[in-house]
Amino acid sequence: MKNFMKEINVFKVDRRSFLKTSSIGATGLLLGVQFGCDSKKLFGDPNANFSPNVYLNINGTGEVSIIAHRSEMGTGIRTSLPLIVADELEADWSKVKIVQAVADKKYGDQNTDGSYSVRMFYTPLRRAGAAARMLLEQAAANEWQVDVSECKAQNHEVVHSSGKAFGFGYLAEKAALLEVPAEDAIKLKSPADFKYITKKSSICDLEDIVTGKAGFGLDTKIAGAKIAVVQRPPVAGGSVKSFNGDAAAAVPGVTNVVKLESTPFPAGFASPLGGVAVIADNTWSALKGREALTIEWDNGPHADYSTAEFEAEMMANANKKGNVRREQGEVANALKSSTNVIKADYRVPHLSHSPMETPCAVANFKDGKVEVWAPVQDPQTTRAAVAAAAGLDEENVTINVTLLGGAFGRKSKPDFVVEAVLLSRENGTPIKLLWTREDDLRHDYYHSNCAQHVEVALDKSNNISAWLHRSVLPSIFGTASPAKEASGLEISMGMIDLPYNTGSICCETQEAPTKIRVGWLRSVANINHTFAVGCTLDEVAESRGVDPPQNLLDLLGEDRQIDFPSLAAEFWNYNEEVADYPWDTGRFRNVIEQVRDQSKWGKSMPAGGGMGIAAHRSFLTYVACVVEVQVTDGKIKIPNVYYTIDCGVAVNPDRIKSQFEGGAAFASSLALKSEITVKNGVVQQSNFDDYLVARITDAPYNTEVQIVDSNEKPTGVGEPPVPPFIPALCNAIYAATGQRIRKLPIEIV
Amino acid sequence: MASFNLRINGKSETVDVDPAMPLLWVIRDFIWLTGTKFGCGISQCGACTIHMDGNPVQSCVMPVSAFEGKEITTIEGISENNDHPVQLAWIEEQVPQCGYCQSGQIMTAVALLDRNPNPSEDEIDKVMDSVLCRCGTYHRIKKAILKASKS
Numbered sequence: 001m002k003n004f005m006k007e008i009n010v011f012k013v014d015r016r017s018f019l020k021t022s023s024i025g026a027t028g029l030l031l032g033v034q035f036g037c038d039s040k041k042l043f044g045d046p047n048a049n050f051s052p053n054v055y056l057n058i059n060g061t062g063e064v065s066i067i068a069h070r071s072e073m074g075t076g077i078r079t080s081l082p083l084i085v086a087d088e089l090e091a092d093w094s095k096v097k098i099v100q101a102v103a104d105k106k107y108g109d110q111n112t113d114g115s116y117s118v119r120m121f122y123t124p125l126r127r128a129g130a131a132a133r134m135l136l137e138q139a140a141a142n143e144w145q146v147d148v149s150e151c152k153a154q155n156h157e158v159v160h161s162s163g164k165a166f167g168f169g170y171l172a173e174k175a176a177l178l179e180v181p182a183e184d185a186i187k188l189k190s191p192a193d194f195k196y197i198t199k200k201s202s203i204c205d206l207e208d209i210v211t212g213k214a215g216f217g218l219d220t221k222i223a224g225a226k227i228a229v230v231q232r233p234p235v236a237g238g239s240v241k242s243f244n245g246d247a248a249a250a251v252p253g254v255t256n257v258v259k260l261e262s263t264p265f266p267a268g269f270a271s272p273l274g275g276v277a278v279i280a281d282n283t284w285s286a287l288k289g290r291e292a293l294t295i296e297w298d299n300g301p302h303a304d305y306s307t308a309e310f311e312a313e314m315m316a317n318a319n320k321k322g323n324v325r326r327e328q329g330e331v332a333n334a335l336k337s338s339t340n341v342i343k344a345d346y347r348v349p350h351l352s353h354s355p356m357e358t359p360c361a362v363a364n365f366k367d368g369k370v371e372v373w374a375p376v377q378d379p380q381t382t383r384a385a386v387a388a389a390a391g392l393d394e395e396n397v398t399i400n401v402t403l404l405g406g407a408f409g410r411k412s413k414p415d416f417v418v419e420a421v422l423l424s425r426e427n428g429t430p431i432k433l434l435w436t437r438e439d440d441l442r443h444d445y446y447h448s449n450c451a452q453h454v455e456v457a458l459d460k461s462n463n464i465s466a467w468l469h470r471s472v473l474p475s476i477f478g479t480a481s482p483a484k485e486a487s488g489l490e491i492s493m494g495m496i497d498l499p500y501n502t503g504s505i506c507c508e509t510q511e512a513p514t515k516i517r518v519g520w521l522r523s524v525a526n527i528n529h530t531f532a533v534g535c536t537l538d539e540v541a542e543s544r545g546v547d548p549p550q551n552l553l554d555l556l557g558e559d560r561q562i563d564f565p566s567l568a569a570e571f572w573n574y575n576e577e578v579a580d581y582p583w584d585t586g587r588f589r590n591v592i593e594q595v596r597d598q599s600k601w602g603k604s605m606p607a608g609g610g611m612g613i614a615a616h617r618s619f620l621t622y623v624a625c626v627v628e629v630q631v632t633d634g635k636i637k638i639p640n641v642y643y644t645i646d647c648g649v650a651v652n653p654d655r656i657k658s659q660f661e662g663g664a665a666f667a668s669s670l671a672l673k674s675e676i677t678v679k680n681g682v683v684q685q686s687n688f689d690d691y692l693v694a695r696i697t698d699a700p701y702n703t704e705v706q707i708v709d710s711n712e713k714p715t716g717v718g719e720p721p722v723p724p725f726i727p728a729l730c731n732a733i734y735a736a737t738g739q740r741i742r743k744l745p746i747e748i749v
Numbered sequence: 750m751a752s753f754n755l756r757i758n759g760k761s762e763t764v765d766v767d768p769a770m771p772l773l774w775v776i777r778d779f780i781w782l783t784g785t786k787f788g789c790g791i792s793q794c795g796a797c798t799i800h801m802d803g804n805p806v807q808s809c810v811m812p813v814s815a816f817e818g819k820e821i822t823t824i825e826g827i828s829e830n831n832d833h834p835v836q837l838a839w840i841e842e843q844v845p846q847c848g849y850c851q852s853g854q855i856m857t858a859v860a861l862l863d864r865n866p867n868p869s870e871d872e873i874d875k876v877m878d879s880v881l882c883r884c885g886t887y888h889r890i891k892k893a894i895l896k897a898s899k900s
Contacts, residue, residue, distance in 0.1 A: 209845045212825045213784065216849055227778070283774045437794075654843055662884045665888075666885050688794050689793050
């Protein structure tokens, strides 16, 4: 990642080879951008190569087409990235057409995950737009036979200082004949001249959404398609021992009953669970047919997995000495010598992503090729998984990315697409595969449950002298290999990245096997760790007799950049070098101070009301959050939430705000409502009547988002809202009721 | 199987289906109106909300047989030029994120305002509590309904 700026390259595209695989325009100016920033490379894939990441075309009519190569799941990314190009290009946004990319390595990183789309593409896309703008200006200068310095692109035309102008459409073919500016000659706009970046703008799919025309996973119309639903093994790693599909086949409309093979656990993030599929002319028949199946299961080795016992065991282990992952100073001594030690246990259950659109896919396997339409976060991994499962070369696999009806990490795993492809091949027809809500909740890649133990010692000067944090969780990576302990990545999310001055510190983990599919859910292990850390800090404030915001500022100390890699060898900076994205306590301090003022911290609250604060840096964005609660007869209402965030340049402020408004609501579900439990390997929840999520009356009534004005590099906004909200809410409940919250979902007693 | 004459968005449609088939699957699989969404199948999330004679119903549980002689309206039928006051308010407030639940939200809001043109915030909450949004657009939904109620 270091010096990646130097690797950005804007170039003209060989039209013939490009058109083979793209629906973007064929005439005019066609540019690609190439830069060496690919998450697979960052994860050490030696085969990763430098690929162009985006394409831009201006045709003779002046229409600008921009490839959106990332997946739209509600963040507005399909709008925000093209907006960056359009701004540098001086394009009229109303003349920009956004073309969704299919899965193809030529687009570079398409894995829409980890809150890094804007972070990774901001500069390359600006350069692409700027290069095109300069070509158009040069083309106009040549036409007028004047110096290019007299020509300026503005609002879809190039204007000469004399006032005459050419439209982009007129100039496009002429610009295409010119040499692309050298890398060091590309001139970016001054931020003061931005027209779209940092300004309010509509998402490009808005009108389609409010009229019901937006195309999600199952909205693709394809002639001759059959509908499929699958009964999957109730226990992860189980398989079909025997089945009888006669009654299912007898249901009117059912046309086929097909067994799908299971892969032993851990099967990774792409393998379907197996089971028995019912294929029918329509959805209702498929569902009725599935109900009529008789299946005997081999439950495999994980039928012993029950969360009640497992989580109790994790908690017992969290109370024992573990494996040290970060250590400075003598924690044990400091704890022993202190007369003021705070001790607490924190529990988080498994959680489900449950996007409103369940996993689904349309697949058409025909003549040794397969075409897919599906809501996937990671198109290229989907393509590779489909190719591997179907025994095809990737070039015979086309993945069309539809809109995603929410995802939150679930749709980065393409198991459901592979199911649809295998069934299309088996059935010889196109297949539309539906997961019901029950399928979704019982066969997710769940957020890892977690047991934590925290001990904090205060010394005689009222400073922290020891910080002991133990976390026990089944690792995400245990879904792919027999990993037994939290990875460096997971402990870098809110545990070993503690920025406060604590005298001494020890962070420990313990083994916990992964016995169900565990995956990443919006903000991942930050959910667990920030809950424990944020609540503990509120106890520290109370013990120190200091107002909670001031407590955070006191512990943070002087503004500085923390060299975490020297403190904890496994520190993971969200795939970035610390030199490029330092851990800056000054920016952290600033959001804490700002949110304190924004929320009018300390104002008087009605009876049963309280305020709580927490702050956290995740996905390189600094977030401080104040939550107000009103607790009446054990019922929690959240009238107001205040966020101050520093995410660098705020590319699309309204979508940043909407991510934080929505993030607070999403976190409300996790804090107040949601819990997945497992008994004898079987998930006990089945639908929204027993897996509860926040409704309009549960979610915050008002969420106010203040964005720090910044020229720093842009960083993530999809996930960072979630982590600090939960401890801020818990701390507010404490302020309102005197009850400390140590377990999610919250229960008022 | 039985034949049903349905009135959907002012047009007649004839389908030959199981009388127990929920209307959701009739309109999605047979009539190809895909704006109405599946979310739960048990009337818990409201993504499938449509109007039956102007009243909001959750089409994932209501059988097609219940709709004979009734006027069915889906998201595709609430305005001719995409300019229903609720749609306009939705655009103005930039409500949607992923958009998947929004048909159900809008259909529920339209029915609410038809019945109660000036709902209080509490009345909005009470009605809109039936429609889930995982992206968390609730706050803007409420603002958009209040805005539409004033137009």
